[in-house]
Amino acid sequence: MLTLIVFLPLLGAALAGLFGRFLGDSASQAITCGLLIVSALLSWIVFFDVAVMGNLADPVDLATWMRVGSFDFEWMLRADQLTAVMLIVVTTVSAVVHVYSVGYMHHDPSKPRFFSYLSLFTFFMLMLVTSDNLIQLFFGWEGVGLCSYLLIGFWYDRPSANAAAIKAFIVNRVGDFGFALGIFATYVLFDSIRFDEIFSAVPDRADATLKFLSWEAPAITTICLLLFIGAMGKSAQILLHTWLPDAMEGPTPVSALIHAATMVTAGVFMVARLSPIFEYSEVALAVVTVVGAATAFITATIGLTQNDIKRVVAYSTCSQLGYMFFAAGVSAYSAGIFHLMTHGFFKALLFLGAGSVIHAMSDEQDMRNMGGLRKKIPVTYWFMWIGSLALMGIGIPGLPIGFAGFFSKDIILEAAYGAHSWVGMFAFWAGILAAFMTALYSARLMFLTFHGAPRCDEETFAHAHESPKVMLLPLVVLVLGSIFAGGLGYSYFVGGGMEAFWGESIVVLEGHNTIEAAHHVPFWVKALPLVVAALGIFVAWVMYIQWPALAAILARALRPLYLLSYNKWYFDEIYDALFLRPAFYLGRGLWKSGDGAVIDGVGPDGLADLTQRISRRASALQSGYVYHYAFAMLIGVVLFITAYLYVQVG
Amino acid sequence: MSEIPWLSILTFLPTVVAVGLWFVNDEDPEVVASNVRGGALLASLATLAIAFGLWTGYGIFNHFDPATHEFQFVEHREWFGEGGFAYHMGIDGISLFFVVLSAFLTPLCILASWTAIKTRVKEYMIAFLVLETMMIGMFCALDVVLFYVFFEGVLVPMFLIIGVWGGPRRVYAAFKFFLYTLLGSVLMLLAIIAMYYQAGTTDIPTLMAFEFARDMQIWMWLAFFASFAVKVPMWPVHTWLPDAHVEAPTAGSVILAGVLLKMGGYGFLRFSVPMMPEASAYFTPFVYGLSVVAVIYTSLVALAQTDMKKLIAYSSVAHMAFVTVGIFAMNEQAVAGAIFQMLSHGVVSSALFLIVGVVYDRMHSRDIAAYGGLVHRMPKYAAVFMLFMLASVGLPGTSGFVGELLVMVGAFRANTWVAALIATGMVLGAAYMLYLYRRVIFGPLVKEELKSILDLDRREMLVFAPLIVAVLWMGIFPMTFLGPIEASVTNLIGNYEAALAAAGVGADPSVLAAR
Numbered sequence A: 001m002l003t004l005i006v007f008l009p010l011l012g013a014a015l016a017g018l019f020g021r022f023l024g025d026s027a028s029q030a031i032t033c034g035l036l037i038v039s040a041l042l043s044w045i046v047f048f049d050v051a052v053m054g055n056l057a058d059p060v061d062l063a064t065w066m067r068v069g070s071f072d073f074e075w076m077l078r079a080d081q082l083t084a085v086m087l088i089v090v091t092t093v094s095a096v097v098h099v100y101s102v103g104y105m106h107h108d109p110s111k112p113r114f115f116s117y118l119s120l121f122t123f124f125m126l127m128l129v130t131s132d133n134l135i136q137l138f139f140g141w142e143g144v145g146l147c148s149y150l151l152i153g154f155w156y157d158r159p160s161a162n163a164a165a166i167k168a169f170i171v172n173r174v175g176d177f178g179f180a181l182g183i184f185a186t187y188v189l190f191d192s193i194r195f196d197e198i199f200s201a202v203p204d205r206a207d208a209t210l211k212f213l214s215w216e217a218p219a220i221t222t223i224c225l226l227l228f229i230g231a232m233g234k235s236a237q238i239l240l241h242t243w244l245p246d247a248m249e250g251p252t253p254v255s256a257l258i259h260a261a262t263m264v265t266a267g268v269f270m271v272a273r274l275s276p277i278f279e280y281s282e283v284a285l286a287v288v289t290v291v292g293a294a295t296a297f298i299t300a301t302i303g304l305t306q307n308d309i310k311r312v313v314a315y316s317t318c319s320q321l322g323y324m325f326f327a328a329g330v331s332a333y334s335a336g337i338f339h340l341m342t343h344g345f346f347k348a349l350l351f352l353g354a355g356s357v358i359h360a361m362s363d364e365q366d367m368r369n370m371g372g373l374r375k376k377i378p379v380t381y382w383f384m385w386i387g388s389l390a391l392m393g394i395g396i397p398g399l400p401i402g403f404a405g406f407f408s409k410d411i412i413l414e415a416a417y418g419a420h421s422w423v424g425m426f427a428f429w430a431g432i433l434a435a436f437m438t439a440l441y442s443a444r445l446m447f448l449t450f451h452g453a454p455r456c457d458e459e460t461f462a463h464a465h466e467s468p469k470v471m472l473l474p475l476v477v478l479v480l481g482s483i484f485a486g487g488l489g490y491s492y493f494v495g496g497g498m499e500a501f502w503g504e505s506i507v508v509l510e511g512h513n514t515i516e517a518a519h520h521v522p523f524w525v526k527a528l529p530l531v532v533a534a535l536g537i538f539v540a541w542v543m544y545i546q547w548p549a550l551a552a553i554l555a556r557a558l559r560p561l562y563l564l565s566y567n568k569w570y571f572d573e574i575y576d577a578l579f580l581r582p583a584f585y586l587g588r589g590l591w592k593s594g595d596g597a598v599i600d601g602v603g604p605d606g607l608a609d610l611t612q613r614i615s616r617r618a619s620a621l622q623s624g625y626v627y628h629y630a631f632a633m634l635i636g637v638v639l640f641i642t643a644y645l646y647v648q649v650g
Numbered sequence B: 001m002s003e004i005p006w007l008s009i010l011t012f013l014p015t016v017v018a019v020g021l022w023f024v025n026d027e028d029p030e031v032v033a034s035n036v037r038g039g040a041l042l043a044s045l046a047t048l049a050i051a052f053g054l055w056t057g058y059g060i061f062n063h064f065d066p067a068t069h070e071f072q073f074v075e076h077r078e079w080f081g082e083g084g085f086a087y088h089m090g091i092d093g094i095s096l097f098f099v100v101l102s103a104f105l106t107p108l109c110i111l112a113s114w115t116a117i118k119t120r121v122k123e124y125m126i127a128f129l130v131l132e133t134m135m136i137g138m139f140c141a142l143d144v145v146l147f148y149v150f151f152e153g154v155l156v157p158m159f160l161i162i163g164v165w166g167g168p169r170r171v172y173a174a175f176k177f178f179l180y181t182l183l184g185s186v187l188m189l190l191a192i193i194a195m196y197y198q199a200g201t202t203d204i205p206t207l208m209a210f211e212f213a214r215d216m217q218i219w220m221w222l223a224f225f226a227s228f229a230v231k232v233p234m235w236p237v238h239t240w241l242p243d244a245h246v247e248a249p250t251a252g253s254v255i256l257a258g259v260l261l262k263m264g265g266y267g268f269l270r271f272s273v274p275m276m277p278e279a280s281a282y283f284t285p286f287v288y289g290l291s292v293v294a295v296i297y298t299s300l301v302a303l304a305q306t307d308m309k310k311l312i313a314y315s316s317v318a319h320m321a322f323v324t325v326g327i328f329a330m331n332e333q334a335v336a337g338a339i340f341q342m343l344s345h346g347v348v349s350s351a352l353f354l355i356v357g358v359v360y361d362r363m364h365s366r367d368i369a370a371y372g373g374l375v376h377r378m379p380k381y382a383a384v385f386m387l388f389m390l391a392s393v394g395l396p397g398t399s400g401f402v403g404e405l406l407v408m409v410g411a412f413r414a415n416t417w418v419a420a421l422i423a424t425g426m427v428l429g430a431a432y433m434l435y436l437y438r439r440v441i442f443g444p445l446v447k448e449e450l451k452s453i454l455d456l457d458r459r460e461m462l463v464f465a466p467l468i469v470a471v472l473w474m475g476i477f478p479m480t481f482l483g484p485i486e487a488s489v490t491n492l493i494g495n496y497e498a499a500l501a502a503a504g505v506g507a508d509p510s511v512l513a514a515r
Helices: A003-025 A027-054 A081-103 A110-129 A134-152 A159-190 A195-205 A220-234 A243-247 A252-261 A262-275 A282-303 A309-329 A333-360 A378-392 A404-418 A422-450 A458-463 A470-492 A498-502 A514-518 A521-546 A549-557 A559-566 A570-603 A604-621 A624-648 B006-022 B029-056 B095-110 B121-140 B144-153 B155-165 B172-199 B205-209 B214-231 B238-249 B248-275 B277-303 B308-329 B330-364 B379-392 B399-414 B416-441 B458-476 B479-503
Strands: A060-068 A071-077 A209-212 A215-218 B074-079 B087-090 B512-514
Touching: A003 A027, A003 A071, A003 A081, A003 A110, A027 A081, A027 A110, A060 A134, A060 B095, A060 B238, A060 B330, A060 B399, A060 B479, A071 A134, A081 A110, A081 A262, A081 A333, A081 A470, A081 A498, A081 B458, A110 A134, A110 A252, A110 A262, A134 A159, A134 A195, A134 A220, A134 A252, A134 A262, A159 A220, A159 A243, A159 B399, A159 B416, A195 A220, A195 B458, A209 A220, A215 A220, A215 B087, A220 A262, A220 A282, A243 A252, A243 A309, A252 A262, A252 A333, A252 A549, A262 A309, A262 A333, A282 A309, A282 A422, A282 A559, A282 A570, A309 A422, A309 B399, A333 A378, A333 A404, A333 A470, A333 A514, A378 A404, A378 A422, A378 A470, A378 A521, A378 B379, A404 A422, A404 A470, A404 A514, A404 A521, A422 A521, A458 B277, A470 A498, A498 A559, A521 A549, A549 A559, A559 A570, A604 B172, B006 B029, B006 B087, B006 B095, B006 B121, B029 B095, B029 B121, B087 B095, B087 B121, B087 B144, B095 B121, B095 B248, B095 B330, B095 B458, B095 B479, B121 B144, B121 B248, B144 B155, B144 B205, B144 B248, B155 B172, B155 B248, B155 B399, B172 B205, B172 B214, B172 B238, B172 B330, B205 B248, B214 B248, B214 B277, B238 B248, B238 B308, B238 B330, B248 B277, B248 B308, B248 B330, B248 B479, B277 B308, B277 B416, B277 B479, B308 B330, B308 B399, B330 B379, B330 B399, B330 B458, B330 B479, B379 B399, B379 B416, B379 B479, B379 B512, B399 B458, B458 B479
Parallel strands: none
Antiparallel strands: A060 A071, A209 A215, B074 B087
């Protein structure tokens, strides 16, 4: 069954990709969507079987991949509880996005290609989550990166889309550089890259050291930090986050599937999957926490001032990924995965809702040109509110009532508080501030888009229309998920049923049990996220509905801060000056002066030149005048006699 | 031992046919051309069939035994000289796939030149068939003199191919190539003579077992290095490659990148490491240094190129630097990875040169700026290009990944600095290839002259199809190749470490200090 889940999307991708022209648009769509829905249904069966019932199946061994000495691993599919959770998130969101895209891409001429990429992406993502070793994980990891590249650059006529696609691939490659070194270090330390063999050997090697570069470094910490660099790239954490907002150049369903619900969460999945290793490195966990918390905070500040509707949601994704990471950093992996799941639903809903808005507005993405759309597209409006409230984490503290994000975000914040460490505290307060800003920018997005007076031209506004059923119906699945996934999943993921649910797929050491501590934090810790969220909505209401001039006044009053946020903390500019331009400058310099002037100049060209010069001199000697020759002979004779005398005397 | 001299048949079949083709004559040059093309293709296909047969054993052959490191299909005949220069042929796990690669690429080259070459078709095809003989012979030779004859012999048809059918600056390119190669060849010949005086034989298996004195090893190593480093090519003796590629006709580039560059790597594995183990260990940091510089330097240079062929040529230098790191990191993963990387590069860079050739045949320009938006007119071409670009970038599932991964794992075991520095190639390689692809394929199609460009035709698809299969098969089921390589590599490393231990030089220290 696992084999079918993984390979049905590949089959769909191959059929649509290779034979799309013969099959035609609707057949290609039907095939890919149909196969994915089957795959999604099978995933739910596996989920109930593995995670809820606790029946672990044997891994499926497909073929030997490489065996060189002890560097030995297979193509293998394995489903434990963690994988099962990822399976339902990936296939469900993917199926929804496939169906939605039938409507969204209605006018696009190259539909088979689009659906082929989507299905191919799903295949790689499934290979990633079902892997039983690091290299196959890397295979899926790079594969999803490839599909992300292809889909961001899907509209290849746009220079900005091409640039964004390349940027995404290369920034991810920077992360993969660390990931790859982490894999090598793991192999050197454990003599294996299979998960079960590594995990069982970790306790024995906890104090090993590894000669890495010039340091005699603690091995486990080195490995974890290197692997985490990979996770930072894929999950757009601070420093390596710059590609994600640009990735919004891709079609919106792509943003929902890849850049919100699935691929970008691969880093979180990786850390959770490797929890048996990360648990043995306090340093690595602290780094994960700090990076996650910093990301949650910084990207939220950027989200406050962006005007592109998709970019706001994109920065919000970065920020939410930060939450997931600091959850993992304080050893609350299950809370991180819980948030990953709920976030998958409500963020996909927000993106697809935004797509619906863009569709209605004839491809307008700037919120400054929207407004007043509430009446025009009421269903989208309400769906977006549900997604936003879930994102803000609205619910009633102490009672099991609330939107999905309420349960998962609060448990993360409580766990950070419950960690009772300075990094935990840092994460907690960064998370609270980010929660305030989350509510603020989400409400801002809603108010600017749907409320107030329309700011677009009349023709566009008149043309604005609700999306077709094929786009709205799939959203119902996500709406249900955004409302109920938190309440239903709570006790399994992070509550009393937690240990039975996760089994051995997540390892938490004694003394790191922050989830347990999270259930015993003071009431104000539980209530604070809701208070700041409500405050955020209120502030947004004042600034964008009640007194719309206030936003501009604030922007002027706090101009440096505003510019910092609006220009995304200048990361792109800094990287451009630091890496991009020097690389091209160096490349040209090395080519022209290194290869051209130095190597060729001294080497072949110089040698040829020298030969020519010498021969020219030599031929100049043969002037044909007898007295020249006589003179030369005379000099020769003098020299000869002198030398002879010297030898005689000496 | 086989009764039938398969390796000789394999080696000389193309030349025999080439001699036959010489006598094809007709009033109409078109008739001659088409007959010669057909004959050459058939001959190269027959050679390929034999090579495949030797490897897999399907059909009537007794096949290659992957379990042993011994030379197989050995032929041994006295040749000349009392000291025993012999005609000695044989293959092991290291040379097997280079033979297969040579036989695999030649028919593709002939097919790729089908319409591109219009003048002196007969001579061109003959040159290619002779070239094939030389290449296969070189990988099979088990006598140093024989090896030298083939090694230098390869250059003759290659010179002709560049010099006669090449581009406008072909003379400059040929002269540059000649200067570099000459230097290496002379020194290598000296070393071979010295070897003969020391050991009294030119037999490669005997020389492998012979223990040269340490000083001797160092001089010999340098002499061989001069020759092999030019072939690989290693930085800083790489500057002939971009020029040679740019001026060579497409098929010439394919052989140049696909097989000729492998002669250097093969030479290191056949001569430097087994015959001069102490010197190899001594010079390992030197090789690391040059390779690391090559990866970073040439990748940056590739980023700045404006000529497609030059860009791919520079990327070849970077990829081959992985090979030299792998060979001298001297552990199972690294050496197997180096061999695999050479095979992979042979397929991938050949394909990339063919890809450039496709548009060159149509537009007669290699300038990147002359293209843009080709995906609109050439979707099949865009897809094929994408696949090989990804293989070049080393995406998992393609052949490029397996080679790079194994080399880097092995390098990490030997020296983490080297591994970390060559791993930057992952990032830089992606940068220049994606940038190239974007400029050629993506974007709107605005250039007037491109608006009527045609997509791949059936013959071109026929050329690419085997390469596509190869690159994916090697990526997904690399054991097909790693299996037969293994025994020979293990033996090579075992001998190397034994020699070092005997000499009192410590084998490379493990990165791991304490477990």
